[in-house]
Amino acid sequence: MSEQFNPFAIAQLQIDQAALKLGLDPATHELLRWPMREIKVVLPVRMDDGSTRIFHAFRIQYNTARGPAKGGIRWHPQETIDTVRALAAWMTWKTSVVDIPLGGGKGGVICNPKELSEGEKERLARAYIRALAQSLGVTRDVPAPDVYTTPQIMAWMMDEYETILGENHPGVITGKPLVLGGSKGRNDATARGGIYVTREAAATYGISLSGGTMAVQGFGNAGQYAALLGEQILGLKLVAASDSRGGVYNPNGISAAALVEYKQKSGALKGFPDATPISNEELLGLDVTVLFPAALENLIREDNAANLKCKICCELANGPTTPEADRILEGKGIVVLPDFLANAGGVTVSYFEQVQNAYNLYWELQEVHWRLDKKMTGAFREVYEMSQSRGTHLREAAYLVAIARVAEACKLRGWV
């Protein structure tokens, strides 16, 4: 059985640690420990069989000092307000670390999407917007897809919002389908952001990528793009990859494109020709230049961290490394690119979508890539400099950069 833990308590602990390092005054510290606005709504939804079900939902606007709240809407049966609070806090730091003019937010609906028909999902999506329309908008709070919510659900939500306002407001939601104002380049944004950060880290720490190798743990969307872009942009050779059914390894290199095609065909990596099977644990211990953990939480733990031989660990997944493992990796001199920096490409392109919606002018793919590169490169530099000036590792530095920016904005506004 799992031990009960409260994610919001962990988020608050992280703020406490950063506040101490930054020397925040008590009022600012206390302000940052809590969401500034919490909205709880009850949504009656007509079900297909004619009955009405009541759903409970939340929207947390954690901090809007740097701009409108930004964050996804999760549909999950075990949703709790504390999970949503914690995720909203992390969104605040994520938008801040990549320096986009947004705050942090998160929404949640307690529901089991597996049990809802398409019609019921649509009615639930619209009910959520009707209940929260007064608190949403391009200048207030901009939701996006998250756990179990999709571009289709975003499209219904946008339509409901526009119906209420009686005017065109595509920027109220991001992650929309392209034809309704989505941004190009969203598909690979998370991986691409991680790749740009890896490139900067390698250059900064004097690690040669050209001719180097990479291993990818988790071969979903982010993992597949990391393999493809790692080859294209960084010149890395893919030597191993794994998914939930096992991994494949070839020290002479695996074509990322061929592996992606194989995975799409067979649904798994296992059985890929010209490669030998490898377990997740073995993959972690490979002597590669870059390791991309792209799927699991708590993958790198106290018991296996010492096995890692990579030079850079780029955390595309959320929370792949436990705090104990972090210390071990630091001791081994492995450059860990922390998750909320490494995977911030997604929210950055979401922000680009909002910008394009506001201008009603849409960028070509190259422009999205160019702007993302600029943002991610800039973010890495800031974090690196913080780590140097404070003598700390990149994860802590990233927190310090992000929290300091939010704290500064609060101060300048005269809130504290």
Next chain:
Amino acid sequence: MDQIAKPYFSITDVCARDLILAYRLYHEMLRYPNILGEIREIFLATLCDKGIVCAESIRQDGLDQLKAIGEPADEESLKGLMDALIDIYFAKHFNWEEIGAYINLARKRDAFNLLNRILSAEEASWQEVRDALRDFCAIPQGSIYIPPGESMGARVSLISRFISDQLPFVGVAKHYISLRDMNELMEKILWDPRRRGRIGGKAAGMFLAYKIILPRFGPRDPDFEEYVRIPESHYFTSGFLTDFLDSNNLFAFHSQKYKSREVIEEEFGKIEQIIEKAVFPPDVVSQFREFLEKIGEHPLIIRSSSLLEDNFGHTFSGKYDSVFIANQGETELRLSEFIQALKQVLTSVFSPKAILYRRDHNLLDFDERMSVLVQKVVGRQFGKYFFPFAAGVAFSRNIYSWTPRIDKNAGMLRMVSGLGTRAVERIGADYPRMVALSHPMLRPEVGAEDIKKYSQKYVDVLDLGKRSLVTIPAADLLKEVDHPDLFYAVSVEKEGHLSAPLFRHQQIDTSSACITFDNLLSKTPIAGLMRKILGKLEEAYGRPVEVEFAWEDGKLYVLQCRALAASKLVEGIALPKDVPPDRVLFTCSLCLISGVVRDIEYVVYIDPKAYKRLSTVEERLSVGRIVRKINRLLEDKIYALFGPARWGTNDLQLGVKVGYEDINRARILAEVAFEALGSTPEPSFGTHFFNDLIEADIIPAAIYPDDPESIFREDFMLGCPSVLSSLAPGLDDLGGLARVIHVPSCQHGRMLQVCLSGEEQKGIGFFAAKGEPA
């Protein structure tokens, strides 16, 4: 009916028109001079019945007329005059069409009487029966029938002689299969020149199902009329294969079933070789040739249809072979392919798995014979490939109800693209679409990644060039074949979101497509049709049913129907609460069915981690052999079998390859899926393997040790001493991979108690003393 006392009319009421009509009627009757009396009996009965006139008044009329013309009223004259009056009355009151129908009725009664006489004569040959039935059915059906109650005896007799004499089957079939249906069926039966035989269970099941869905008499559902079909089917009676064995002096094979398991297994290879070399009699071969010439070059499936197969409650799922043949090219080539397939089907009667299944179900003494159902494969040709748009298996009860919203009684589908073989077998890391018919669009996965992961990746098709069934990646098929109905089959991933195409003729990016059938389920009537069909069949059979089906070009083909054992579906299990944590061996959160097994004495553990470490195919196959041996060692004990997901798979990477006969004594079959091993127990409900478990009262369970909500005591499994070496000295346990734990010895006399609740989707295995409440 009130008797009419006075004459109905006098001669002055008869006009020239009536006489002309009566003359024409009489002329028509003269076509059947042997049954003039019967025809008039029916006329008179009908006149009486409709209140027009009664026998008494006609007689009075006759007497009056004789008196009027001054003739003596003797019986002969009176009868002649009464006959004439009946004709005149009938011609006056009924139109020509009605007259024809009543004359037909008299003809039918006459032919029916003959048929009845032949059916009740014990010495009557099947040919005589056949001819009598054919003569009866040669009379147009018309709109006036022999009442069903009257023909029931004949129907039962015909069904028992030619289809099946299993009483539960006959009890249902007699209500739905009419004499004309029997005749229609018999036109499609091919008979061996020497041996008669019956058409067997599978053929019977399919035919009966179709007649229940679309009865010849009585109201028909217009939806069924529009959409439901059966494939062109031909029935080769069991006589052919009996004749084959006789003519090759293979009588001894019939006693094979009484030998020991070891001998049956050992000798099966020889039997295969002998049957391979044996030949059909020349006249039978000519019959096959003629049949193939008539049917033309269309792919065929040769389905086993043994007399026991598909009997109520004993489905023989996958025990006997069914063989696809391409049936293309020169006749002699097709003939040899056809004969080969027949032999393969016949051989499967003697296979260990079939005989042991019969032994387990007390069916050994039945004189099992194999007949064959030959169907044109439902599908379309695309280049060298031939396959149906979709196929699968449907159940009238949905035990796989993973949310309480699902109505179990609405049924479920297990559907695949291409041939249905992938829906009925455990197919490695591939997944058919599971459809809850109460909520066809719901699925347990949410999000593009999960839906893609649990979708069908490979398609079974007939490769007409290679003349065999092949499995090809769905992605390749989508690329190669420009299927006009692709819109209904796939969803396309775009920007991380998976959705079904919006328009019928939309350009579909097949490289991002995955098979979901979302549009088929939401934009065609298939789900509603299947639900209605399953309901109707279950009502008729009086027990849950399983239907194999195909969907092709907008039509639903019923390929096969079986009645399932009703008693196996347990509901309302209350899980024990507050079991002390140290007494719990496992909990699970995915329970396909409900069940309770008490006082399990032995736990067999096939260590999934050790299994994963095995590197060669041979090593992995040897695990299956050990399981088989342990199964035999514990055959009179209550034992639970735990091992890697998935049991019974054909993919050795995923799990242990075992057949029904290797695990048939286990009471619990648990799949332990460690996350790090990448294993995933599959909701296998509906596969042959699953059917076997249900029939044999073996309860499947799925355990996810890494799920934070679950418990699995790996330490118990690996830490308790294994008694395997004392049970079977010298048996290699593959370095401790296979462990047999005597539970009471490790738990102070307590046994393992297992309760699984399908409704709650929860299960628990815990230790308690015999009879001790949890």
